[in-house]
Amino acid sequence: MSTTGESADETMSANKQGKGEKQGSFWKELPILIVIALVLAFIIKTWVVQAFYIPSKSMEDTLLVGDRVLVNKLVYQIRDIERGDIVVFNGSGSWDEENSVEVEEPANPIAHGFTWVGQQIGAKPTGKDYIKRVIGVPGDTVECCDSENRVLVNDEPLDETYLYPGSQSTHTEFGPIEVPEGRLWLMGDHRERSYDSRLHQDDPGGGSVSEESVEGRAFVLIWPVDRFETFSTPDTFSELEERTESASTAAAALPLALGTVAAVPVHRTGRGLGKRLLSRFRSQRVAGSGR
Numbered sequence: 001m002s003t004t005g006e007s008a009d010e011t012m013s014a015n016k017q018g019k020g021e022k023q024g025s026f027w028k029e030l031p032i033l034i035v036i037a038l039v040l041a042f043i044i045k046t047w048v049v050q051a052f053y054i055p056s057k058s059m060e061d062t063l064l065v066g067d068r069v070l071v072n073k074l075v076y077q078i079r080d081i082e083r084g085d086i087v088v089f090n091g092s093g094s095w096d097e098e099n100s101v102e103v104e105e106p107a108n109p110i111a112h113g114f115t116w117v118g119q120q121i122g123a124k125p126t127g128k129d130y131i132k133r134v135i136g137v138p139g140d141t142v143e144c145c146d147s148e149n150r151v152l153v154n155d156e157p158l159d160e161t162y163l164y165p166g167s168q169s170t171h172t173e174f175g176p177i178e179v180p181e182g183r184l185w186l187m188g189d190h191r192e193r194s195y196d197s198r199l200h201q202d203d204p205g206g207g208s209v210s211e212e213s214v215e216g217r218a219f220v221l222i223w224p225v226d227r228f229e230t231f232s233t234p235d236t237f238s239e240l241e242e243r244t245e246s247a248s249t250a251a252a253a254l255p256l257a258l259g260t261v262a263a264v265p266v267h268r269t270g271r272g273l274g275k276r277l278l279s280r281f282r283s284q285r286v287a288g289s290g291r
Contacts, residue, residue, distance in 0.1 A: 048074060049071065050070070051068050051069070058132070058190055058193050059194070060189065061165075062231075072216050073215060076214065083135065083136065086134075087217055088218060089132075089186075091213070133188065133189060134186060136153055136208075141178050142176070144198075153240060154240075156240050161235075171191060177201075183209060185197045
């Protein structure tokens, strides 16, 4: 009996020791797992996708204060920035800092760490990033307004159905302004509350923002979940693109058409002149042979 009891005690002791070793192993591996998770999160948010917090009313009703969006940071490595895109960009060096969102930096290192983490996951504003809609791309001419108080791009009016109700009536005149190479003209959807390219014309870039400052394209609203939505290019910009391409094609074809039209009479004139010269030459030969 004693032998059996000793075996049972040894078995229980071995089980406890095994559990202890497993628990010890877990706590030893936990810091490594945390570091790996942080590194992966850093890589993803730096080069792939990042969540952003909406701190102001400038993009209402498309985006409301407190909304969270995901921003695709790879898309502009594949294609150009397009009119109608909602972009997040760093305003430092292009727009002044008077209207940036104030973010208090906690003195406590632990609180500061939590604030940083919150900014990385889109739970808190960064204070330096802006979110606006692309209205003009390099080479475009933007201005306001036509007889219906609409913004014009390349003399084409925009039917901006996404604007905050009543925003169109608040438009004030600007332009025409040609968007410089490598820069963008950006505006908020709530025009009366948006401090955008229109109001930064005295800043470096004349209100336009460098394409290099764009961090990515907002492609989905993820919070709150009852407002989940993906963002696509509004119809007015697709129609503008088609009209612009048609105008470019027509402009490119015009010199060829004019050249063809001009060549026809020249060709006919040349043929007529050639016939007259040949006729005179033959007449002279006949006259000469008759002498």
